[in-house]
Amino acid sequence: MVLETPLSDWISGARDRLEQTRLAPELEQVGRVEQIGDGVAHVSGLGQTRLDELLRFEDGSMGMAMTIAEDSLGCVLLSPYEEITAGSRVFNTGTIARVPVGDGLLGRIISPLGEPLDGGPPVVAARYDPIEKPAPGIVDRDLVTEPLLTGLTVVDAMIPLGRGQRQLIIGDRKTGKTSIAVDTIINQRDTDVVCIYASIGQKSSTVSRVVESIRAHGAIDRCIFVVGAADAAPGAQWITPFAACSIAEYFRDRGQHALLVMDDLTKHAMVYRQLSLLLRKPPGREAYPGDVFYLHSRLLERAAKLAPDLGGGSLTALPIAETQAENLTAYIPTNLISITDGQIIVGQKLFYEGQKPAVNVGLSVSRVGGATQAKAIKSLAQSLKLDYAQYLELEIFTRFGAMVDDKTARTIAHGRRLRAILAQPEYQPLPLSLQVALLLAISDGMLDEMPLPDIPKFREMLAQRLPSQRPNVVAEIDKTHALSDEARDALREFARSCADEFNRIHRAEGASGG
CATH class of the missing domain: 1.20.150.20 (ATP synthase alpha/beta chain, C-terminal domain)
Structure with a gap:
């Protein structure tokens, strides 16, 4: 091959072309807010946005694409949005929502996006994982064979739990559901289980009471608190259990054992219904969108006991749900009962009679834990x-x-x-x-x-x-x-x-x- 120009001139020209490429401006899509309110925004001009992609508003607020149409998209807001108005600019980030994971989160209270809420320094993350991940396949799972002791005699003796199980705690308001979960966390103080508590739409005073009780009686340095508070943006509350699950999966995938408490999924479903109706998703039974079952099933299916060749770690899920007048046949309770491996039902009558924990032994069941119950x-x-x-x-x-x-x-x-x-x-x-x-x-x-x-x-x-x-x-x-x-x-x-x-x-x- 014969070059028409000297080699030195060709190399010099190549360098110039490379430098021009480096300095060439990058095209950036800029969208506009068409409408905003109640924690959602309708945005136009971002035709290349992917579902669940993070969006950045010009004031620094973050949102996530939840619905995508031909000429617009619906965005849920993940942070305060007081300064966003119609006409504000919106930018693609090219990434989906992620949460920091790692040992640096132990003992910390964080938001679903990893921002510290305890007044401490920024969290030190091993890496950033997507908040939504596929559940382990059947071949990646192992039998649930190890007990997870709660320290509550009524549970450990009659409704035992196993590591890798999904056990629903359900009952009316103010009947001690959270107390059962907190006692279970406290009982892991001398075990190798890492505990993650996800607070969804709870008052700050309620979260503080949980944190202080674990600090006083448990091992808080092996606990992580992911808080989507009642005054946080609805989008932040919506992604809270998914972010907490990704944090728990980090420990499970390293061969460790994790316990995830989700308090509570009734409020989570209500937030999702609110966002869906505002984004014009068609309503179904009790005005919930048709995919609310899939919302919780894809979350709870991530709890599992992994096979030995994958480390043998486990993720145990304790979702909490609230009933009204002890009606277990309502839409969300029946969904969660069908997804989980059993339920601990707390009764209002037992609670007011002073029988605490107010577990209704006749209705409660564990469909897995009996095989893992401590032989003692x-x-x-x-x-x-x-x-x-x-x-x-x-x-x-x-x-x-x-x-x-x-x-x-x-x-x-x-x-x-x-x-x-x-x-x-x-x-x-x-x-x-x-x-x-x-x-x-x-x-x-x-x-x-x-x-x-x-x-x-x-x-x-x-x-x-x-x-x-x-x-x-x-x-x-x-x-x-x-x-x-x-x-x-x-x-x-x-x-x-x-x-x-x-x-x-x-x-x-x-x-x-x-």
């Missing part, structure tokens, strides 16, 4: 369920003043003490060894003669003495989750001696008028 408690829980079911059935007759025989009276008295054992103070989850000791005591009838009001005092006595007087048994059960014959005998003997001493002390106090 599994053998005791079988008779526990039967005894409790018999008690609930017989108790109905006593409400009408019906006469009962001695055997029925004993069954009812035993059931009342069982129910007292299942009640627990807030923020005080019990270690597995103490739960086993209590269940051994109730199953062997050690508490049948004990006055009902004294049951909580007896539990405190066991909690104080068990770690110091039977440390080897406690260490074995809490570490292996198993109950050997020797440990069973030792716990039974310990519980019986404590019950005898407790009854003797209180009889003496009664005789002396103390």
